[in-house]
Structure formats: structure tokens, C-alpha cells
Amino acid sequence: MKDIKIITEHWGKIDPLKIEDYLGVGGYEALGKFISKMKPEEVVEEIKKSGLCGRGGAGFSTGNKLESVANNPKAEKYFICNLEESEPGTYKDRLIVDNNPHLLLEGIIISALSIGAKRAYIYINGNFEKQKEILERAIEQAKEKKYWGENILGSEYNLEIEIFSGAGAYICGEETALINSIKGNRGEPKYRPPYPTQAGLFGCPTAVNNAETISNIPWIILQGGKEYAKIGAKNSPGTKLFILSGAVKNPGVYEAPTGITVKELIEEYAGGIQKGKEFWFAQIGGACGKLFLEKELDAKLNFSVGTGRDLSVQMGSGSILVVDKSVNIHDLLISWTDFFRRESCGKCVPCREGTFRLWEIAKRFRDNKISDRDKEAVKDILWTLNNTTFCPLGKFSATAFQDAVEKLKIWK
Amino acid sequence: MQTIQKILLEFEPKVENLLPALKKTSATFGYVSEEDAQKIAGYFSIPQSKVFETASFYDLVKTKKQPQILIQVCSSANCAVNNSFEIIREIENSFKIKAEEISCLGKCGEGPIMIVNGKIYEKVNLSKLRDILEEYL
Numbered sequence: 001m002k003d004i005k006i007i008t009e010h011w012g013k014i015d016p017l018k019i020e021d022y023l024g025v026g027g028y029e030a031l032g033k034f035i036s037k038m039k040p041e042e043v044v045e046e047i048k049k050s051g052l053c054g055r056g057g058a059g060f061s062t063g064n065k066l067e068s069v070a071n072n073p074k075a076e077k078y079f080i081c082n083l084e085e086s087e088p089g090t091y092k093d094r095l096i097v098d099n100n101p102h103l104l105l106e107g108i109i110i111s112a113l114s115i116g117a118k119r120a121y122i123y124i125n126g127n128f129e130k131q132k133e134i135l136e137r138a139i140e141q142a143k144e145k146k147y148w149g150e151n152i153l154g155s156e157y158n159l160e161i162e163i164f165s166g167a168g169a170y171i172c173g174e175e176t177a178l179i180n181s182i183k184g185n186r187g188e189p190k191y192r193p194p195y196p197t198q199a200g201l202f203g204c205p206t207a208v209n210n211a212e213t214i215s216n217i218p219w220i221i222l223q224g225g226k227e228y229a230k231i232g233a234k235n236s237p238g239t240k241l242f243i244l245s246g247a248v249k250n251p252g253v254y255e256a257p258t259g260i261t262v263k264e265l266i267e268e269y270a271g272g273i274q275k276g277k278e279f280w281f282a283q284i285g286g287a288c289g290k291l292f293l294e295k296e297l298d299a300k301l302n303f304s305v306g307t308g309r310d311l312s313v314q315m316g317s318g319s320i321l322v323v324d325k326s327v328n329i330h331d332l333l334i335s336w337t338d339f340f341r342r343e344s345c346g347k348c349v350p351c352r353e354g355t356f357r358l359w360e361i362a363k364r365f366r367d368n369k370i371s372d373r374d375k376e377a378v379k380d381i382l383w384t385l386n387n388t389t390f391c392p393l394g395k396f397s398a399t400a401f402q403d404a405v406e407k408l409k410i411w412k
Numbered sequence: 413m414q415t416i417q418k419i420l421l422e423f424e425p426k427v428e429n430l431l432p433a434l435k436k437t438s439a440t441f442g443y444v445s446e447e448d449a450q451k452i453a454g455y456f457s458i459p460q461s462k463v464f465e466t467a468s469f470y471d472l473v474k475t476k477k478q479p480q481i482l483i484q485v486c487s488s489a490n491c492a493v494n495n496s497f498e499i500i501r502e503i504e505n506s507f508k509i510k511a512e513e514i515s516c517l518g519k520c521g522e523g524p525i526m527i528v529n530g531k532i533y534e535k536v537n538l539s540k541l542r543d544i545l546e547e548y549l
Contacts, residue, residue: 086515088489089488090516126471128518169470184427184431184466187469188469245520247493287489321490335492335497339487342515
């Protein structure tokens with residue numbers, strides 16, 4: 001099971017700029033199978049069976065999301081591929097495009113058709129200039145082969161695909177903010193419900209899925225949902241791209257089954273800790289991730305916590321930053337707090353003020369001017385961020401700081 | 413020569429083209445001026461306040477004139493553990509320029525990341541820094 005590769009199987013072996021290379025390794029066979037042998041609801045059923053869940057970090061069931069859009073009686077529907085990816089330390093979706101853009105495209109076409117969407121958007125991070133070019137080329141090649149457009153592969157299906165380039169805003173990875181951004185508004189999140197699956201882009205039912213999630217779909221169509229559900233952890237099956245960085249020997253992106261432990265990833269995939277460096281803690285899931293000390297590294301990486309007696313941890317976006325003892329914690333605290341201060345959209349007061357005050361306190365801590373009153377205030381700020389912010393960004397902005405106080409005991 | 417009118421004509425006046433048009437304007441002229449914003453507002457038939465409301469939100473759309481040499485350094489966690497703060501301090505101390513700290517560009521494997529006037533430099537260290545900046549000074 002360890003060697004099973006779904007997304008990275010052909011990385012480095014095929015030319016991402018040539019559709020022929022992808023076709024040569026069985027590309028677009030899943031689309032062909034869907035067009036000739038399957039009904040849209042069978043695709044959704046297959047994805048539900050697979051247990052595939054959102055790889056952007058939230059881990060929501062992909063099958064349920066697609067089903068609720070598919071069952072919506074409104075005629076106009078949209079499918080959006082979320083390629084915003086601006087979580088610090090995360091660059092898996094970028095590599096999917098760099099190495100095998102057609103796999104993603106095939107997934108997009110199948111999922112869009114399965115929910116009855118006539119138009120699919122790819123919302124790509126504004127900084128991914130090169131990746132945008134690769135995708136544009138892939139889209140063009142796929143159109144020539146009639147994989148999208150009118151009467152796909154001679155069938156009744158029609159689909160338009162469009163790339164929408166973001167403009168540098170972390171919050172636009174959140175689906176309601178992303179939709180606002182396409183509509184030409186500030187990328188601020190919206191109150192849910194109604195969920196985008198009920199009223200999303202231009203008021204129509206919309207499925208927003210992460211690029212990595214979508215890239216799993218061709219495999220599921222070809223091999224079946226049951227086979228997929230056998231891989232990895234029971235409650236969130238499949239493989240996941242993990243991004244290892246920091247003080248490991250071989251930083252990079254690795255595909256591994258879910259349910260793997262942090263320790264295995266560091267030791268077996270990334271070659272262990274660099275020589276001469278001493279492990280301090282690992283941050284899992286990007287800037288909003290929790291911190292793990294050495295004794296906690298046996299935790300299994302999952303999308304849902306609290307199932308079974310095993311110690312499990314939410315993997316978020318799948319990034320693992322290994323921090324060694326030579327790193328200046330003041331720099332990191334400022335990095336975390338400044339990131340959230342900059343990226344807070346300003347819509348709700350707890351997040352706008354809370355992230356700003358945490359940043360101020362982090363600066364005072366660096367300058368050795370921190371007072372007892374600050375330390376008390378941090379408790380209040382963290383509680384407020386955790387419990388009262390409008391969207392998950394605000395809640396997550398407290399996570400790393402809280403762990404730094406509780407686990408790393410930075411005040412001492 | 414590129415003018416705001418020419419840029420606008422590349423886009424259909426639909427709301428989903430507002431952000432792309434703002435990005436293009438900002439990239440071409442360095443920022444979105446009040447004058448340009450007025451023309452954009454007219455073209456899309458929306459109030460000027462709405463143009464700035466959207467424009468001021470995004471990092472890649474500038475609403476103020478930018479310095480001649482704009483240095484941006486990523487200070488997100490992965491670049492921070494690779495000493496990006498040391499680079500920011502060095503730029504300030506030795507070159508007397510205030511570097512703008514920016515968020516992750518998704519190039520974490522190649523950090524620390526520095527951008528000078530839109531050009532991206534990877535794996536920047538203190539000795540490379542001097543060579544890079546001398547090109548601009």
C-alpha cells in the first residue's frame with residue numbers, strides 16, 4: 001500500500017506540455033469510460049463510495065458536495081477548481097500543474113459534467129504565472145481532441161472551461177471569498193448558509209473543489225470507489241501529497257497514504273533530520289497548523305480527529321515544517337502573526353484587531369519589552385480568535401501562537 | 413504606447429473582468445491611479461468607490477505609486493526558518509531601503525524568496541543579495 005501512487009505516478013516521466021505523453025500512459029481513459037458507459041449520477045455515487053474528502057484542508061466529503069449540487073433543480077450550475085493555494089509551506093497543487101496538468105484537467109471535466117455544470121472555472125493563484133501558461137496550453141490541446149467544448153467526444157455533453165487568475169489574497173482560498181473575488185468584489189467570506197452548493201457563483205449552485213482532490217477522480221472512475229476506499233485511513237481514505245520542508249535532509253513533495261505518522265514521513269520519506277541539527281518541533285498544516293513536539297510524532301495524519309483510540313491529527317493542507325533548535329522563535333512568531341495581520345480581510349473585528357494585537361505583542365516580545373499585562377492579554381486575544389471570528393482564518397490564526405505558549409513555553 | 417483605454421478594450425465590461433482589468437492596469441502603470449480608476453468605473457458602469465473597494469483588497473493591485481526600487485521579501489514561516497529576516501535586516505542596514513514583507517508565493521522549496529521590481533529571486537542569501545541589488549542601485 002505504501003507504494004501506491006495516484007497523483008504522482010507519472011511525474012517526471014511525461015512531458016507536461018504534450019497531451020500525447022499523457023494519452024500514452026492511459027490519460028483521458030476515465031473521461032472516455034464516463035462518456036460511453038456511465039451516467040452522471042453513477043460518477044457521483046462512485047466518488048461517494050470512495051470516501052474521497054477535500055484535500056484543501058477541511059476534509060469535507062467530495063461525494064456529498066458534488067451530490068448536493070447535482071441534485072439541485074436549478075438549470076445553471078458551476079464547477080470551480082480551487083488552485084489558489086497560498087497556505088505558507090504548501091505547493092503541492094503547483095507541482096500537480098507543473099508535472100501533469102492533464103490529470104487535473106481530466107478530473108475537472110469529469111466532475112463538472114457529473115454535476116451538470118456547463119461552465120468550469122479554474123481559480124489559479126495570481127503568482128502562478130508559469131503554471132497558468134502550462135494550463136492554458138493543456139486546455140488548448142484538450143479542446144483540439146474534443147475533451148471539452150461542444151459535444152464532448154461526440155456525446156451530448158457541453159462544457160466551457162475558463163481560467164480565472166487571483167490577485168494575491170490568502171483568504172481567497174476560502175470558497176465563499178473565492179466566489180466573491182470572481183464576481184469582482186473584495187475577497188471577503190460570506191455567511192453560510194446558504195452554502196455555495198445551494199447559492200454560489202452568480203447565485204447558482206456551485207461546487208468548489210481543491211485541485212488535489214480533483215486529481216484523484218480519474219483514478220476513482222477507472223479503478224472504482226471501493227478500491228480507493230481501501231487505501232490509507234478508514235475515515236479519510238486515499239493518498240495525500242505531503243510537503244516536507246525545514247530541517248529535513250530531502251525537502252519536497254511526497255505522496256503517501258493517509259493515516260501515516262509524522263515520524264514515518266520525516267524518517268522514511270524525507271531522509272530524517274539534517275546532520276548537525278536538533279529537532280525542536282514540527283508545524284503541521286501551514287501557518288495555521290498546530291505544533292508537535294518529538295514525543296507526539298507518532299500521531300497519525302487524518303482529516304478527522306477523534307475516531308478510534310489512536311492519536312490522530314488533522315493534516316490540513318498536508319505541509320510539514322520541521323523546525324530545529326537553531327531557529328529564532330521570535331522570527332517565527334513575527335512571521336505567523338504578521339502573516340495573519342496582513343491577510344486578515346478586515347470584515348470582522350475579532351480577527352482584524354486580534355491578529356494586529358498579537359503581531360504587536362510578538363514584536364514587543366522580540367524587543368524584550370513584553371510585560372505581564374501583555375501575557376494576560378494574549379490569553380484573551382487567543383480565546384476571542386478561537387471562539388468569535390467570522391470565518392476559519394481568524395480561528396486558525398490563534399493555533400500556532402497558542403501552541404507556542406503552551407507547548408514551547410516561550411514566556412519562560 | 414499602452415493606454416488605459418487600450419487595456420480596457422481587451423476586456424468585456426462584465427463584473428468578472430473587473431479584477432483582471434485592475435491587475436493589468438496595475439502591472440502596466442505600476443499602480444491604479446485615481447484618474448484610471450475613474451475611467452475603469454465608467455467602462456464597467458460602476459461607482460469609482462467600488463473600483464477602489466476591490467482594488468485596495470488585493471496584493472497584486474496597487475493603489476499607490478510604488479517606489480522606484482520595490483523590494484519584497486517573503487516572511488512566511490518556511491522562508492523565515494531559512495533566514496529571510498536576516499535578509500530583510502541586511503537590506504535595511506546596508507542598503508537603507510525598507511523591504512516590504514510579503515506572504516507565501518508557493519515557492520517554499522526554493523526559499524528564501526525575494527522580488528525586486530517584479531522579478532523573483534530564489535534561494536537568496538547574504539552574498540547573493542549584494543550582487544542582485546547592485547544591478548538595481
